[in-house]
Amino acid sequence: MKLSKAFIPTLKEVPNDAVIPSHILMLRSGMVRSLSAGIYSFLPLGYKVVKKVTEIIRQEMDAIGGQEFHLPALNPREIWEETGRVEAFGDTMFHVKNRDYVLAPTHEEIMTYHAKGVVKSYKDMPQIWYQIQTKFRNEPRPKSGIIRGRQFLMKDAYSFDTSWENLDTSYKLHDKAYRRIFDRCGLKYFIVGASSGAMGGSRSEEFMVKSDAGEDTVAYCEHCGYAANVEVAKSVVDGAPRTDKSEEIKEISTPNVKSIDELCQFLGIKETQCAKSRIYICEDEPVLVLMLGNDEVNETKLATVLPGNLRPGHPDELKQITGADAGSIGPVGFKGRIIADLRLKDANNLYSGANKNDYHIGGIDMQRDVPTVEYFDLRTVQEGEGCTRCNSKLEVFKAIELGHIFKLGTKYSEAMGANYLDESGKAHPIIMGSYGIGVERVIACYIEQHYDERGIVWDKTLAPFQVHLLGLNMKKQEVIDASEKIYNDLTALGYEVLFDDRTDAQAGFKFNDADLLGLPVQIIVGDKNLKENKVEVKLRKTGERSTVELNELYNRVKELLS
């Protein structure tokens, strides 16, 4: 491709609405342009990278027996009603105004619909079906360029099996394919145990890239490799102590004391002597959730303990249920289910609210005074706590989710009646898995991990072109002749060459554009070197330059790009 004819609008200055490096560089290098919040157009250069990534994905999905589909993004709403996901997605799903259609945010329903009609016998399985297609989600707040958009490209795959054991096999195949995909893309990633959330299912893992631009928080142990989304992460942390002697229960006047910090200061006690109370409403029933000190309730963990419709109690409800406002609520005298975090197990001499405004209760013995309590892991892991595997200190940081694999089970097949007959002619719901990769996120994450102050640094695998050929002064005939010949020869040899043949751009201008676009190999043709039958070869990654004899050039290029 000749740059003089290409539409690659580079930007010298940083666009005003981009903040993170990948977004800035994708705009500056002319890969994408924004159309509206969270909606991006891929320009030719950016789309070339999309094609590189999707080709790698296709190869690896095909390698595990995947078959590529192309499903419609426009779906009849009623099919989504069958699984209750119109309500589950709520405002996140786009609805078409003038017909009863929705824009698909994912495709479990549609794939299951097709499986239902065709996969009828145990002999028809396993199946792995995938597609690379645009998804639509009405994100309340798109951000970070293409990392979180309202429309995005996703590789989504679905497996259909006859048993949980066979699902294990399909799941592991995807795990393997995903590792190969992200390895080939040159990403530094790690895998975390994750929550299945509204997707349903028994087990899921996320492929993550560490990044401040990320929206997930991950606990990670450098020592043993333990990694988990904080939604599900566990840690080793001391519980509240139980001493030999339980004090008498006593009511204490604590005027205007609301927070745990205030209580500690007021009474001169430690955080770990306090039990914090939160009221949740689960399926219309109030539940008191007790946490030690300032530990925060992890609502993802709570949701697994309290299945069904779950929400925090409203302030006016609190008063009605407990007789007190938030800050003075406690377990003693609370009528209803009480659950507590494991750190509180069997502790005594605790302080908590008295269910009466401006009063707390001291001397609480969990065994004696809260006999109906049930204990669960309900807290969110904090930086520096012990790893449950090796007791090293956990790191907690932000990460971007690149891919997610789920063991779905029968949620969709049961809801939609996708059954198969086993050897004995008995009907069972198909056991499903679902597996996603955010294609644009692969690109953004790659750039987040591979850039410098001058621009993007592409590896040959994802680079939109492998060679950036610069004809420095394209008004001199010898430069024109030599660079045109190199361009034609390398193209004929099968390389993708971007040829800066512009006559009106100065050398410095071309160098800067070349570094910004970041193609791995630059070949610089200038009249001085040409007099000695030489050109310069520069590696973008290291900045290393060397002059090469013209008759050695193609061997050198082959060497560098093999």
Added chain:
RNA sequence: CGGGGCGUGGCUCAGCCCGGUUAGAGCGCCUGGUUCGGGACCAGGAGGUCGGAGGUUCGAAUCCUCUCGCCCCGACCA
């Protein structure tokens, strides 16, 4: 949906607080010329209903009200 910021030529921004010729700069673009290995120079030129609507005023980019859009933080998130 709460909080904050911002909308002025294609891009980055100044001007607004304190209303007053014809709305500016740099970059980019067009024409001609000189340059030509790290974002050149000279000369000339095109391009803007100052996001939109309403209001105050003799007069509004500037003050007031409403509204739309974009970015950031939070909430939400498969």
